[in-house]
Amino acid sequence: MTQTQYKGTGSANGRTGSRYWRGKSAYLGVLPFLFVSGIFLLYPTWNVASGAFQDKTGKFSLAVLKEVFNSAVARHAFANSLEISAKTAIAGAILGGLFAWAIVNGKPGGYFYRVAVALSSVLAQFGGVMLTFAFLATFGFNGLIANVALKIAPNSFLAGSAWLYGMTGLTILYTFFQIPLMVLVFLPTLENLKPQWREASDALGGKAYEYWLRIGIPILTPSFAGAALLLFVNSFSAYATAATLINLSDFLTPLEIATALTSETGGANPAEAKSLSFFMVIVVIIAMTFYALLRRRVSKWEQRR
């Protein structure tokens, strides 16, 4: 046997064959990961994507998608979701961007810098139950500011807490976690601004506002817009905060999905949940595509510098 391997073309074929199989067997190494991600990631994705195009009996149909698309309730929730995401993305991006600028302008690596960055990392994750508690303790019944307002200006809206449970309240709560996220995303960009540019501008006689108008803002715009898109996706996907603050099941799309998924009074409708999810994912994918394009511009610029 061993001798036959050394003569004729067969042996050469055999050897390439074994190398061929050795190359292929490397693919076995990704099987465990593929197994786990197939169960916990690809299966749910496929489940939602395919489920959106099925009727209740599992046949292919666009009926549910159309029904959801034309439903006034779903449209209202979707519009609310888009509105709150856009508002809090813009507010969060501006306030967070300014705050990041204030952090960068301090002593680098100083006490304020460290505490501000650490606080931002904590508060950016601070959604849901705890955030709701914090704002109820501030503006809710018997809350800190509500009590002060009750004494100073009993007729102002702050004295009552009804405003907290609607669009205004949610916007303020969402902005609370958007600001720190913006700080985290935008801080590296600000730190990459070269001091030489400012010096060059100053040396050529440029005023501070001219530097910002002609150099700072044009350079920062792509990454600022990218960060704002990220914030948009962040609040568009948020569920926990709204769910713990208000019980209006049709107010935002995520709340509507949860109701369609879990309602125990006969309203449970997985097909509807999947169709709503499908529309949500489309919005997220559009936003993320723009984000990717903007990031490409930013990284081009960062390589060139």
Next chain:
Amino acid sequence: MKKSWGVRIWRWSIISFVGAYLLVPLYAMFDFSTKPFGFQDKGRTFRAWTTIPGQPDLMPAIARSLITAAIVMALILFLIVPTAIWVHLKLPALRRPFELLCLLPLAIPAIVIVVGIAPLYRWISINLTESPLSLAGVYSMLILPYTYRSLSAALDAVDIHTLAEAARTLGANTGRVIFGIIMPTIKTGIVNGSFIAIALVLGEYTISNLLNYKTFQNVIAQIGRTNGNVAVSVSLASILFVLFLLLLIPTKKRRNAVLDVDLV
């Protein structure tokens, strides 16, 4: 660099406005948690804080969440990291598909994942286990993008091909190459990923609530329905705990961990 008065005024007004936005609610939590409740208290009281350890469901929930975090970390260490290294070393053709797979969770909101995964967890709780620890599976997928970003940055920074070849020449087998040679060189990336795992598991609400598992956040919500003061003090305590942890970790190393959400 000396700063002009204009810059200083701007800076401090921004800091005080945003600082007030972020800190007043936190102080309000403290204020609320020390308010008297029941009939026996007058003035300020720390009774809500002292009853934290005695809350019936709380400690088991914290323990479960920490164990879940440990399982997620184990999945990162023994599954995701070795696969990432394997793909980098042996399967360059798969790098792009692997990256896309890892970034997929960014495009799918948690609420949508729940919709897709609910049948699976119904099956798991009927046929395998009702333990909330099984959530580790979906959690490890949720943090894939973050793990991937910090890993691929670390893997690109080191010439792992040369390292692997040198190790093979000296007689190391594949397991030794991955776990003994390459993984120690990308330690920082792995530590970062693990830190995110803890933060994610302790803070996750959407999935566990809709699938009816009693995790940390759900127990806090449950306490909040019966006793606001205690729930608020637990929340504040956990925020301060995480903040304290973060301040212990050196700034430079940590920053890359939390903000690595680039897509490209």
